[in-house]
Amino acid sequence: MDLGTHASFIIASYGLCLLTVLALIAWVRVDKAYQERSLKELADQGISRARPETESKGAQ
Amino acid sequence: MAFWDYANPTRFLRLVQVLLPWLIGLCLLFFAVGLYMSLFIAPEDYQQGATVRIMYLHVPAAWLCMMCYSVMTLSSIGTLVWKHPLADVSAKSAAPIGAAFTFMALVTGSLWGKPMWGTYWVWDARLTSVLVLLIMYLGLMTLWRTMEDQIKAGKAAAVLTLVGALNLPIIKFSVDWWNTLHQPASVIRMDGPTIHPDLLWPLVIMAIAFTLFFFVIHLMAMRNEILRRRVRNLRMRAAAASHPGTAAATAQPAE
Numbered sequence: 001m002d003l004g005t006h007a008s009f010i011i012a013s014y015g016l017c018l019l020t021v022l023a024l025i026a027w028v029r030v031d032k033a034y035q036e037r038s039l040k041e042l043a044d045q046g047i048s049r050a051r052p053e054t055e056s057k058g059a060q
Numbered sequence: 061m062a063f064w065d066y067a068n069p070t071r072f073l074r075l076v077q078v079l080l081p082w083l084i085g086l087c088l089l090f091f092a093v094g095l096y097m098s099l100f101i102a103p104e105d106y107q108q109g110a111t112v113r114i115m116y117l118h119v120p121a122a123w124l125c126m127m128c129y130s131v132m133t134l135s136s137i138g139t140l141v142w143k144h145p146l147a148d149v150s151a152k153s154a155a156p157i158g159a160a161f162t163f164m165a166l167v168t169g170s171l172w173g174k175p176m177w178g179t180y181w182v183w184d185a186r187l188t189s190v191l192v193l194l195i196m197y198l199g200l201m202t203l204w205r206t207m208e209d210q211i212k213a214g215k216a217a218a219v220l221t222l223v224g225a226l227n228l229p230i231i232k233f234s235v236d237w238w239n240t241l242h243q244p245a246s247v248i249r250m251d252g253p254t255i256h257p258d259l260l261w262p263l264v265i266m267a268i269a270f271t272l273f274f275f276v277i278h279l280m281a282m283r284n285e286i287l288r289r290r291v292r293n294l295r296m297r298a299a300a301a302s303h304p305g306t307a308a309a310t311a312q313p314a315e
Contacts, residue, residue, distance in 0.1 A: 001099060004110040006175040013114045013168045017121070020160050021273070027156065028280040035287035042291065047298045049290065 067145050069286045076279050083276045090269035097262035105259070114172040116262055119247070120270035121164035125193060126228055128158030128274060132200075133225040136218035146282070148214035149289075151221060152204050153281035157274060159197035166190060177241055185234035186242035189227055196224040210289070 003010050042048065098116035105112035132154045138147030169187070170180045181187065200217050207213035235244045246254045253260055 002110065003113070004104075006109070006111045009171045009175050010110060010113050013117055013171045016167050016171075017117045017164050020164050024157060024160050024277050028277055028284060031284045032280065032287070035284055035291055038291040039287065039294075042294045042298070045298070047294050049294065 069145060069149075072146060073283060073286060076283050080276065080279060083272060083279070087269060087272035087276055090265055090272055094262060094265035094269045097265055102262045103258050108176060111172065111175050112259065114168055115259075116266045118165060118168040118172055119263060120267040121161050121168060122190070123267060124270050124274055125158055125162040125165050125190070126231060127271070128154050128161055129193065129196075129221075129225065129228060131278070132158065132221050133228075136221040139214055139218040140222075148210075148218070149282050149285045150278070151217065152214070153285050154278055155197050155200045155204070157277050157281065159194060159201065161270075161274070162190060162194040162197060166194065173241075182241050184240040184242055185238040186231065186240050189231045189234050192227055193224075193231065196220075196227065200224075210292075 094116070098113055102113070102116070104110050132151045135147045135151035135154070138144040139151065166187075169190075173182075174180050200220060203217050203220065204213050207216065232245075234240060235242055247260070247263070255263070
């Protein structure tokens with residue numbers, strides 16, 4: 001593959017796009033891990049979305 | 061099950077779990093084929109030489125930065141008109157992705173412009189309107205972060221998004237309405253594309269790959285936003301429970 005006299009512009013374009021794509025992937029993965037860790041920490045403290053047993057019985 | 065039933069965030073999360081592996085697989089496949097065609101199969105342009113290979117990144121990124129804003133505009137209508145629980149989540153999650161695509165379009169355009177036009181930047185209508193789009197994305201991201209009440213932030217951002225949508229036809233038709241250094245449309249035209257099929261097909265494959273990538277990241281970001289609202293709501297409930305005298309936490313949208 002011969003990129004000619006303007007190879008540096010082509011390589012810079014592909015390189016910057018790759019970095020941007022990787023940054024987006026890292027952003028969603030790190031954010032997901034953080035939110036899941038926060039939910040787990042809350043669950044360990046007994047704070048979760050599940051309704052208490054007595055409340056769900058009372059609602060029936 | 062009706063489409064509207066996916067307004068339930070828990071059902072939406074289950075759907076995302078099923079869809080994501082397929083979308084990721086398709087996205088990787090299209091990127092592999094698209095990059096191979098763009099770098100090894102597509103011929104050089106008779107005037108631009110190998111520099112035309114920047115087109116396979118620049119054009120899909122430019123299309124996607126506009127499509128992303130269109131998704132945000134539709135989501136904003138969903139927020140304001142139907143108060144759809146996921147509409148605000150969708151709009152908020154799409155903004156950073158749109159900003160990234162706009163950044164890619166501007167940078168690759170600049171790197172393409174220097175060898176072809178002799179300059180990285182000119183203040184012509186197409187380039188300036190795309191820069192305005194990037195500023196809109198950054199402004200919306202800032203708005204969501206600065207307002208404490210997420211419901212109010214969602215409504216304010218929806219209104220601002222709809223106002224900013226006026227920029228979309230300006231971007232699209234700027235090359236027709238004004239005398240610009242940027243070339244006129246050569247793919248999406250009333251009389252069909254003016255690009256040779258050997259150059260067009262790799263572009264189409266790369267555009268599909270970019271679109272699939274957008275949907276993958278958007279779904280993942282929406283999932284994160286739903287989890288973030290759950291965390292926030294649980295913390296507010298816990299705080300209200302530890303201080304019984306204070307008012308109970310308000311419900312969060314799409315929690």
